[in-house]
Amino acid sequence: MLQDPVLHDPAPSTPNDVDVAVVGAGPSGLMIANLLGAQGLRVTVFEAGPQLLDYPRGVGMDDETLRTFQNAGLVDAVLPHTVPHQLLVFVDARQRDLARLAPPQAEFGWPRRNGFVQPLADRVLLDGLSRFPAVEVRWSSRVTGFTQDVTGVSLSVEAPGGENRVRASYVVGADGGSSATRKALGLSFEGTTATSNWFVIDIRNDPLGRPGAYVCADPRRPYVSIGLPHGIRRFEFMLKPQEAEELAMTDEFVTRLIEPLVPATARVDIIRKRVYTHHSRIASRFRSGRVLVIGDAAHVMPVWQGQGYNSGIRDSLNLSWKLAMVIRGLASDHILDSYESERREHVRAMVDLSTWVGRAVSVTNPVVAGLRNAFFRSLSAIPKAKAYIVTMRFKPMPLITKGALTTVGSVSVPSPVGRLFIQPTVSTRTAASVRLDDAIGPWFALIAWNNNPREILDDDARRRLARTGVRLVTARPAVQLPWEDSGEDGADDEVLIVGDLDGSLKRWFDGHPDSVLLLRPDRIVGGASPAYAASSMVRAFDAAVGAPDPGQPAPHAPEHSTTTPLPAI
Ligand SMILES: Cc1cc2nc3c(=O)[nH]c(=O)nc-3n(C[C@H](O)[C@H](O)[C@H](O)COP(=O)(O)OP(=O)(O)OC[C@H]3O[C@@H](n4cnc5c(N)ncnc54)[C@H](O)[C@@H]3O)c2cc1C
DSSP, X not given: OOOXXXXXXXXXXXXXXXXXEEEOOSHHHHHHHHHXXXXXXXXXXXXXXXXXXXXXXXXXXXXXXXXXXXXXXXXXXXXXXXXXXXOEEEEOTTSOEEEEEOOOOOTTSSOSEEXXXXXXXXXXXXXXXXXXXXXXXXXXXXXXXXXXXXXXXXXXXXXXXXXXXXXXXXXXXXXXXXXXXXXXXTOOEEEEEEEEEEEEEEEESOSSOOOSEEEEOOTTSOEEEEEETTTEEEEEEEOOTTOOHHHHTSHHHHHHHHTTTSOTXXXXXXXXXXXXXXXXXXXXXXXXXXXXXXXXXXXXXXXXXXXXXXXXHHHHHHHHHHHHHHHTXXXXXXXXXXXXXXXXXXXXXHHHHHHHHHHHHXXXXXXXXXXXXXXXXXXXXXXXXXXXXXXXXXXXXXXXXXXXXXXXXXXXXXXXXTBBOOOOEEEOSSOSSEEHHHHHOSSOEEEEXXXXXXXXXXXXXXXXXXXXXXXXXXXXXXXXXXXXXXXXXXXOTTEEEEEESSSHHHHHHHTOSOOEEEEOTTSBEEEEEOGGGHHHHHHHHHHHHTOOOTTSOOSSOOXXXXXSOOOOO
C-alpha cells in the first residue's frame, strides 16, 4: 500500500534521479512521458504489468487528441490505426435513426470523430519513447509507496530483482481508475456507478464490414457495433443482472449474443473480450504537493461520448508544459495548481454528458424507451436541433476562465483567451502547405496578424519571450509571402512568416479585434490583445505563470530547439 504522503523537510539533499516519475504505462502516462521527453526532461515510467494492457477499450479518438499526437510528433504513426470522420448513429430496436452524428468540420486540423484501436495507439505512444534517451519504461515495476518533501518525492518500487528506491522531482499518477496514487493521497473519488455491466468483444475478419459506429437502444438488450481499422469489429452488449461475468465469458453465451447480428454459420474470430462496469467519478483534487493524478486516476466516465481516453490525453498535454516550465525554472511551482483549475470543469461536463447519454441508451422499460425515441425523433424534425446534433455542437469544448493565462489587454467580446485556437493549413517560405502547429512548433508562439512582432514589442517583452523560447510569428495573406520586408537583406530569422492559404486566419482575426495572440503549447490562447497592448499582455502572462525576473537567467536553459521537428519513429 502506498504511504500517506506528508510534506516535510528533506534529508540532506542529493540531486533527484529523475525529473518526473510516471506511475502507469496506459495512454495518459505514455503520452505525458512523450511530451516531457520532447522537452528534454528525465522521465521514468513505472508499469506494474509486464507489457501494455491488451483489453478491448477506447475506440473513439477526437480532433483534440489527434492534434496532441501531432504535437508529440506521432500523428503519422497513429493515423493508420484510425477511421477518419467515423459516422455515429443511434438507432431504435428496428434500426431506425434516433440521432446521427457526422460532424463535417475540422477547424482544429483533424476530423472530430475517428474510430481507432486503443492497444495499437498505445503501442505507437510506447514506441515514441524510444526517441528520447532520457526517458525509460520499467516493466513489472509496481510503485508501492512514496513520501514527499520540499525537494522531491521518494518512491518505493517493487520489481523482479527486489524493491528499488527512486527519487523524482515530481510524480504523475497515471495508474488508472483504481489508482493507488490517488488513494495514497487520501483523495476521494466521488460519483456513481451504473447498475448494469457491459460485455465488450473485439472480433477480427469483421463479419459485417460496415465502417460506422451504431448504438442500438433496443430495450430488450442495448448493444453497440463499430467498424474499426484492420478488419476489426467491436461489439458491446448490456448484460442483464442475472448474467454473471463467468457466464458471459463462455463461448455459448457469446454465440447467443451475436447470433442476431452475425449468423451462427459465419466465422467469428475473437481477439479479446471483457466485462466492464461504467463509472462516473472525479477525484476530489488532482494535485497534492509534488504528486499529480491524470487520466482515469483523476476521473472515469461511461464510454458513450468516447471521452475517457481523450480526457486523459487532454490532462497529459495540459500538465506536461507546466511541469516542463517549472522544472526548467521558467515558471513558479504554483502554475501546477492551474492544471486542476483548468481541467476540472471540462472533465465534469464530459462526465455529465457521458452519464446522461448512457442512461438514455440503457433504458430497458419499453414504454420509457418509446417516449425516449419519440423525443429524439421530434428533435430530428427541427432542422436547427438536428444540425446541432449532427455537427456535435453539444460537445463541451475547453473554455478556461482561471489558470495560466491573462485577459489583460484583450478587447474582443467574447475574449478568445482560454479557448482552443484553430489549426488551418498555411504556407511558409519553405513549405507550400503545412498545418499551422507544424509550422510554428510544439512550444509557445506569439502570432501577430499583419505585423512583425519584433517591431511592435518593447525590449522587455522581447526578452521575456526569448527566455521562455516563444516562437515569434507574423500571419498574413499567402499572396504577401514573397514580400521581403524584414531586415536589410530581407531576411529575419527571428520571425516566422506564415501565409493564410484559405482565408481561415483572416476570418478569425476579422472576428476578433485582438490581433496578437500568445498561444500556449496546448494551443489554448494564453493572452490576446491589439498590437498596441501586446507588450503589456506578455508581461501579464509572465505574472500569471510566475515567471522569474527577465534580468535573471533561467536556472535551466532549454536544452534543445523547440522548433525542430521531432524524429519520426
Ligand atoms: C470498453 C471500453 C471502451 C472505451 N471506449 C472509449 C472510447 O471510445 N474513447 C475514449 O476516449 N475512452 C474509452 N474508454 C476509456 C479508456 O480506455 C480509458 O479512459 C483509458 O485507457 C485510460 O487511460 P489511463 O492511461 O488513464 O489509464 P489506464 O489505461 O487504465 O492505465 C493505467 C496503467 O497503470 C498501471 N498501474 C496501475 N497501478 C500501478 C502501480 N501501482 N504501479 C505501476 N503501474 C500501475 C496499470 O497496469 C495500467 O497499465 C473505454 C474503456 C473501455 C473499458
